[in-house]
Amino acid sequence: MGPGGEQVGVVKIEVALRLAQEAELDLVEVAPNSRPPVVKIMDYGKYKYEAAQKAKEARRNQANTILKEVRFRLKIDKHDYETKMKRAVGFLQGGDKVKAMILFRGREQSRPEMGVRLLQRFAEDVAEFGHVEQNPTIDGRNMVMVIAPLKNKSEAKAEANAQRAAAKARPAQSDAEPQAADAPEA
Secondary structure, three states: OOOOOOOOOOOOHHHHHHHHHHOOOEEEEEEOOOOOOEEEEEOHHHHHHHHHHHHHHHHHHOOOOOEEEEEEEOOOOHHHHHHHHHHHHHHHHOOOEEEEEEEOOHHHHHOHHHHHHHHHHHHHHOOOOEEEEEEEEEEOOEEEEEEEEOOOHHHHHHHHHHHHHHHHHHHHHHHHHHHHHHOOOO
């Protein structure tokens, strides 16, 4: 390929080097294993810089799903339960997994079916934001259930950025409207 991106065709290496020197660019081998080898005339430093910028942007947009934890007691009050549920919904909307854990104490350990009922109720209450990834299991004195979000972390992050941008645009529009109303009519 030539300096403008056009196809030059099959040429000798000496001719390709001369074309690159005339354009003050580099001759870069793109596909060494093909017959004949494919080369491109380009600014290699600029190419490396742009590739590094793309990689940096990809890392910035990368989102890691985190396992957030919500702890319950078997004898939880209605208001406390709702508060924990709202917290879990916020985690799920943010694209994170939620680990719901019930802590058993003393005689409560002999009633695991009550813990299963509480976790099933919790799963039903957050069903529109996530689904059960791991059913309730007993782990020592605790019962654990994992709920995964319906949308992944990167989708949730993109949606939040779009909402933030829309919220910034709204005040600018509302500021512009009163100025138009203050203008005298002709």
